Amino acid sequence: QKEVEQNSGPLSVPEGAIASLNCTYSDRGSQSFFWYRQYSGKSPELIMFIYSNGDKEDGRFTAQLNKASQYVSLLIRDSQPSDSATYLCAVNPKTSYDKVIFGPGTSLSVIP
C-alpha cells in the first residue's frame, strides 16, 4: 500500500461548480496534512494545511480531515479556470517528523 494515495484524474468540473479532491494515507499516526497546487512546469505552492479533525476553511477552499478514516479532502467552491492544475496531498508521517510524503496528485480541469 502506498503511503499517500490520490485519484490521478483528470477531474473535470464546470466553472462555478464545487471540485472535490480526495486523499488517503496509510500511517495512522500522521500529524499534519497539506494541500499544494502545482501548475505545469512550476513548483508546488501551499494552499492549506490542517492537523485537527474537522473542517478548515480559507476563502473558496475547505480542507476536511478524518483521522479515524485516514482521509483528507479539499473542496474548491466556485471553481475557476485558473484553478486548473495538479493538486498534491502531502502528509507528515509519525515515523518521520522531518519530512512529508507526497501523493501522486490529482489533475483538475475547470471548464469555462
Next chain:
Amino acid sequence: GAVVSQHPSWVICKSGTSVKIECRSLDFQATTMFWYRQFPKQSLMLMATSNEGSKATYEQGVEKDKFLINHASLTLSTLTVTSAHPEDSSFYICSAREGHTQNNEQFFGPGTRLTVL
C-alpha cells in the same frame, strides 16, 4: 515572507559534467532543507533532507556520491549532480522549513530544470 529562491532556473549540460544548484531562503533561517526530483507527469520524490551543519540524509535508492548536498549555512543549501547523464534530466525542487513549526510547513523554491545532453 517565506521566500525560497533557486539558481539556476534551468541548465543544459553535456553528459559527464557536474552541475550545481543553489537553494536560498531569502527572509528566514532554514534549519532544514529538502531536495526533491520530479519527472514529467509524476509527483515529487524526496531525494534528501539536509540540516544546517550536518550531513544530509538520503532517501533509499538515491546515490549520495552522485547527488552531493551541502547545507553550509542557515540560508543556503546546494545540490551538485556529479557526472550527469541523460537519465538525470529532471525538475529539481528544493524546499525549506523554518525551525520546528507546529505544522511542519515547507516553502518551495521555483525549481531548476536540468537537461543533460
